[in-house]
Amino acid sequence: MTKLSVNINKIATLRNSRGGDSPNVEQAAIDIQNFGAEGITIHPRPDERHIRYQDAYDLVPTIKTEYNIEGNPIQKFIDLVLDVKPTQVTLVPDAVDAITSNAGWDTVTHQSFLQEVISEFKSNDIRTSIFIDTDAKMIENAAKTGADRIELYTENYAVEFAKGNKEAVLPYVESSQLAHDLGMDVNAGHDLSLDNIQFFAQSLPFLDEVSIGHALISESLYLGLQNVINMYLHKLS
Numbered sequence: 552m553t554k555l556s557v558n559i560n561k562i563a564t565l566r567n568s569r570g571g572d573s574p575n576v577e578q579a580a581i582d583i584q585n586f587g588a589e590g591i592t593i594h595p596r597p598d599e600r601h602i603r604y605q606d607a608y609d610l611v612p613t614i615k616t617e618y619n620i621e622g623n624p625i626q627k628f629i630d631l632v633l634d635v636k637p638t639q640v641t642l643v644p645d646a647v648d649a650i651t652s653n654a655g656w657d658t659v660t661h662q663s664f665l666q667e668v669i670s671e672f673k674s675n676d677i678r679t680s681i682f683i684d685t686d687a688k689m690i691e692n693a694a695k696t697g698a699d700r701i702e703l704y705t706e707n708y709a710v711e712f713a714k715g716n717k718e719a720v721l722p723y724v725e726s727s728q729l730a731h732d733l734g735m736d737v738n739a740g741h742d743l744s745l746d747n748i749q750f751f752a753q754s755l756p757f758l759d760e761v762s763i764g765h766a767l768i769s770e771s772l773y774l775g776l777q778n779v780i781n782m783y784l785h786k787l788s
């Protein structure tokens with residue numbers, strides 16, 4: 552069974568837009584887990600435009616499932632993760648000003664750096680995962696860094712699937728098998744949604760966890776709108 556980890560960045564985006572504490576990200580994490588999600592993912596960025604570094608600490612007592620922290624391992628991020636000690640850290644090669652993640656690691660160029668940070672996280676009992684494209688050479692080199700898992704960057708699959716190109720899943724099928732053969736587990740994420748997740752999960756031979764945020768929160772708004780509007784109308788009647 553593939554675990555669902557819910558990325559709550561967008562809850563924080565909404566909170567920050569008013570400067571207050573609504574919606575409350577800790578309560579959201581509690582509820583999301585009570586509704587059955589098997590993990591909570593956050594992806595703090597250096598500008599703290601959504602999840603803040605302080606949120607990473609405040610969430611600790613609320614997460615009873617798996618806690619996954621994603622981000623670029625700049626020193627501030629490394630210190631945060633070593634302090635918070637989540638279940639898993641996912642290393643993502645984000646540019647400081649990136650709107651969202653847009654590429655996997657070049658594990659050849661950055662092999663020794665990745666090896667160093669991964670070994671530090673592992674010696675602190677934190678599972679490690681590397682955000683990566685469906686490139687065999689990069690995945691083979693990811694294994695050499697000592698990473699426990701890869702997280703397959705699924706934007707291309709999501710874009711192509713929306714156009715009806717189901718064969719876009721094939722590189723992910725191959726990458727999943729390769730990672731497994733190399734002794735790594737497989738996560739996936741980015742733009743996965745209610746539309747594309749089932750075909751993806753059923754196609755991959757190995758898929759341990761997906762982290763989903765943007766689409767899941769948007770879908771929750773749409774699927775909840777009718778209910779909430781009816782509740783307002785009832786209060787006003």
Ligand SMILES: CC(=O)[C@@H](O)[C@H](O)COP(=O)(O)O
Binds near residue numbers: 594643651652682740
């Ligand atoms: C690595 C990845 O694909 C996600 O963590 C995604 O980047 C979420 O970050 P944002 O919410 O900042 O888009």
Ligand SMILES: NCC(=O)COP(=O)(O)O
Binds near residue numbers: 594741765
């Ligand atoms: N690791 C991917 C993630 O956490 C969520 O990405 P998205 O669903 O917001 O695109």
